[in-house]
Amino acid sequence: MHIVVCIKQVPDSAQIRVHPVTNTIMRQGVPTIINPYDLFALEEALRLRDEFGGEVTVLTMGPPSAEDSLRKAQTFGADRAVLLTDRYFAGADTLATTYALATAIRKIGATYGVPDIVFTGKQTIDGDTAQVGPGVAKRLGLVQLTYVARIVSLDPQTRRIEVERRAEGGVQVLLSKLPCLVTMLEATNEIRRGSLADALRAARSVIVKWNAQEAGVEDIAKCGLRGSPTIVKRVFAPSPRTGKAALIEIGDRQPAEAVIDEIFKRQPKLESDLVALARGF
Amino acid sequence: MTGPTNTPARPSAGRAAAKKELPEHFKAYKHVWVFVEQERGQVHPVSWELIGAGRKLADKLGVELAAVVLGPSGAATRGIVAESFCYGVDLAYLVADDILADYRNESYTKALTELVDTYKPEILLLGATTLGRDLAGAVATTLLTGLTADCTDLDVDADGSLAATRPTFGGSLLCTIYTLNYRPQMATVRPRVMPMPQRLENALGRVIEHPLAIVEDDIVTKVLGFLPDRDSAKSNLAFADVVVAGGLGLASPENFQLARQLALVLGAEYGCSRPLVQKGWVTSDRQIGQTGKTIRPKLYIAAGISGAIQHRVGVEGADLIVAINTDKNAQIFDFAHLGIVADAIRLLPALTEAFRRRLSPHSRDRIAS
Numbered sequence: 001m002h003i004v005v006c007i008k009q010v011p012d013s014a015q016i017r018v019h020p021v022t023n024t025i026m027r028q029g030v031p032t033i034i035n036p037y038d039l040f041a042l043e044e045a046l047r048l049r050d051e052f053g054g055e056v057t058v059l060t061m062g063p064p065s066a067e068d069s070l071r072k073a074q075t076f077g078a079d080r081a082v083l084l085t086d087r088y089f090a091g092a093d094t095l096a097t098t099y100a101l102a103t104a105i106r107k108i109g110a111t112y113g114v115p116d117i118v119f120t121g122k123q124t125i126d127g128d129t130a131q132v133g134p135g136v137a138k139r140l141g142l143v144q145l146t147y148v149a150r151i152v153s154l155d156p157q158t159r160r161i162e163v164e165r166r167a168e169g170g171v172q173v174l175l176s177k178l179p180c181l182v183t184m185l186e187a188t189n190e191i192r193r194g195s196l197a198d199a200l201r202a203a204r205s206v207i208v209k210w211n212a213q214e215a216g217v218e219d220i221a222k223c224g225l226r227g228s229p230t231i232v233k234r235v236f237a238p239s240p241r242t243g244k245a246a247l248i249e250i251g252d253r254q255p256a257e258a259v260i261d262e263i264f265k266r267q268p269k270l271e272s273d274l275v276a277l278a279r280g281f
Numbered sequence: 282m283t284g285p286t287n288t289p290a291r292p293s294a295g296r297a298a299a300k301k302e303l304p305e306h307f308k309a310y311k312h313v314w315v316f317v318e319q320e321r322g323q324v325h326p327v328s329w330e331l332i333g334a335g336r337k338l339a340d341k342l343g344v345e346l347a348a349v350v351l352g353p354s355g356a357a358t359r360g361i362v363a364e365s366f367c368y369g370v371d372l373a374y375l376v377a378d379d380i381l382a383d384y385r386n387e388s389y390t391k392a393l394t395e396l397v398d399t400y401k402p403e404i405l406l407l408g409a410t411t412l413g414r415d416l417a418g419a420v421a422t423t424l425l426t427g428l429t430a431d432c433t434d435l436d437v438d439a440d441g442s443l444a445a446t447r448p449t450f451g452g453s454l455l456c457t458i459y460t461l462n463y464r465p466q467m468a469t470v471r472p473r474v475m476p477m478p479q480r481l482e483n484a485l486g487r488v489i490e491h492p493l494a495i496v497e498d499d500i501v502t503k504v505l506g507f508l509p510d511r512d513s514a515k516s517n518l519a520f521a522d523v524v525v526a527g528g529l530g531l532a533s534p535e536n537f538q539l540a541r542q543l544a545l546v547l548g549a550e551y552g553c554s555r556p557l558v559q560k561g562w563v564t565s566d567r568q569i570g571q572t573g574k575t576i577r578p579k580l581y582i583a584a585g586i587s588g589a590i591q592h593r594v595g596v597e598g599a600d601l602i603v604a605i606n607t608d609k610n611a612q613i614f615d616f617a618h619l620g621i622v623a624d625a626i627r628l629l630p631a632l633t634e635a636f637r638r639r640l641s642p643h644s645r646d647r648i649a650s
Contacts, residue, residue: 011451093427094418094428095421095422095425095426095427095428098422125451125572126450126451127430128430128431128448128451128452128571128572129418129428129430129431130414130418130430131414131417131418131421131428131430132418133418134386134414134415134417134418134419134422135418135419135421135422137419138390138418138419138422138423139422143386143387143501143502144386144415144419145502146386146411146414146415147411147415162505164508165411166411167320167384167411167412167507168318168320168325168410168411168412169320169323169509169510170507170508170509170510171507171508171510172383172384172504172506172507173504173505173506173507173508174385174502174503174504174505175502175503175504175505176501176502176503177501186565187565228427229425229426229427229460229461229462229463230427230428230429230458230459230460231458231459231460231461232449232456232457232458233444233456233457233458233459234456234457235449235454235455235456236454236455236456236457237454237455237590238455238590238593238616244614244615244617244620245602245604245613245614245615245616245617245618245619245620246618246619246620247609247614247620247621247622248619248620248621250621254631254635255621255623255628255631256628256631256632256634256635257635258621259603259605259619259621259628259632259635260632260635260636260639262619263580263601263603263619266601266618266619267579267580267600267601270579270580270601271639273522273579274523274547274548274580274636274640275640277522277523277547277548277549278546278547278548278636278640278641279548
């Protein structure tokens with residue numbers, strides 16, 4: 001079985017800082033990580049490989065430095081890593097990204113064997129769109145199984161796959177067929193500690209690097225900024241609400257009493273609402 | 282749709298300078314559509330919220346607002362069409378076929394893209410739910426058009442373009458995104474971000490029925506079953522009247538219990554900011570903000586939360602925001618209504634005790650006397 005896992009190198013968002021005066025992102029020194037949601041996809045792929053045999057190829061699109069994330073994925077046990085990097089890919093929105101990734105996955109299929117499953121995380125922590133997985137599936141003509149909480153069963157012979165998919169208010173149980181694209185839900189598994197052998201292999205491994213042409217891109221106008229139907233017109237910090245928070249004057253009251261007094265002064269009806277609510281519990 | 286936009290060109294906004302003329306074949310695209318999401322006959326409330334938002338856009342553009350209803354044949358689906366008129370749409374597109382009884386990406390993508398290709402809307406809005414996101418990504422890719430996820434504000438520009446605003450850079454800034462030269466302009470919005478519109482009784486509208494051009498044998502995926510969540514597994518956070526949340530200022534998982542205790546006394550739901558979920562102190566269903574729940578309570582108490590934009594967009598619909606933070610320059614004081622510069626770890630237990638006294642029936646009599 002051949003499994004492709006799409007990952008993304010993202011800034012460790014908890015550490016992003018915005019310049020207080022210019023409202024620009026201060027990128028210097030922000031560490032990068034593998035998008036945490038992608039690790040659930042990678043672990044699921046590794047488990048399937050361990051059970052059924054085959055290979056796991058990790059794929060990312062990004063600047064040359066995204067190689068770090070691919071090498072990290074190899075320390076967990078990925079067999080092969082492909083880096084899609086070209087200045088033509090820069091500035092891609094989700095539609096242009098899916099074009100580049102789908103093209104590269106076709107090339108991976110032609111070179112190393114057609115994938116049976118393509119995995120992605122449910123979304124990234126920097127874009128938060130959850131659009132790239134479905135877009136790649138659509139471009140490759142794969143069945144898409146999103147927000148998968150559990151792969152119930154998989155039979156490589158009959159090519160049947162049964163999954164539990166997170167829906168609103170419950171879980172959908174779906175029976176589908178390979179090849180398919182699966183986006184994994186978070187907290188569905190835990191990424192393994194890679195073995196020493198994997199770490200050594202990752203350190204020595206050669207990352208496959210493709211530019212747009214090598215990846216098989218036929219129409220460069222579909223890539224990057226040029227291939228993006230959406231444009232970002234304005235980036236800004238929201239203005240403070242007119243009149244910032246009124247700071248509560250404590251005076252000679254207990255601080256807690258002062259807070260409660262001010263709350264009820266602002267919203268007089270709240271007191272009776274709260275009494276009713278509190279009685280309900 | 283010609284003419285310059287009102288937005289001044291900025292040197293930093295390189296992509297904005299790429300404004301071109303809308304291709305001729307897209308000029309026929311008119312009207313605003315809202316996809317009405319239903320599963321097993323239950324409409325997701327986000328659909329009505331989107332109809333409220335869509336109404337404003339349609340009125341500003343001087344066009345019609347339509348609901349798109351996909352579902353099995355029968356009275357339940359037609360009831361949803363009737364209900365969407367009550368929330369304010371002018372007309373509804375209906376594809377009723379038993380193949381659409383359960384949500385499946387293949388059949389729903391087929392039905393929705395066919396409708397778009399046939400009737401050509403300029404704007405298409407969907408809820409940012411597991412269903413809506415699954416469908417929107419597939420439909421936008423099939424149509425090769427732009428899709429902006431998780432918008433917190435929707436507006437139309439002077440030239441009639443959809444201006445979709447959403448948090449960016451992990452929720453540290455906002456950005457406004459346009460789909461200038463493609464149609465439809467697609468956007469998703471999370472539940473509770475837009476207010477619920479007024480429901481009118483006995484409203485009527487036109488219904489346009491369209492057949493489904495796919496048969497069961499063409500669909501690979503079959504639905505084996507649906508396991509509803511146990512009621513106990515659901516938190517009522519998004520719909521609670523009172524919410525107490527804690528952030529990194531609480532400093533430890535043990536101290537987070539102080540926020541929960543206050544919530545308990547108030548009969549409130551408890552929540553947290555994103556870092557606490559990332560640290561594993563609180564489960565993700567309790568996260569408030571852009572990537573968690575959006576809340577619209579009467580009272581929101583934020584204890585030890587700094588107020589990053591991604592949190593702000595999830596709480597701005599609250600009637601009264603009370604912030605407790607030791608840092609008087611914390612961003613939360615930019616959008617809270619009431620603030621107190623104090624250590625939440627010390628103030629929360631005192632608040633819990635003081636509320637307990639105030640809200641118990643006996644003490645209320647005493648206060649009243």
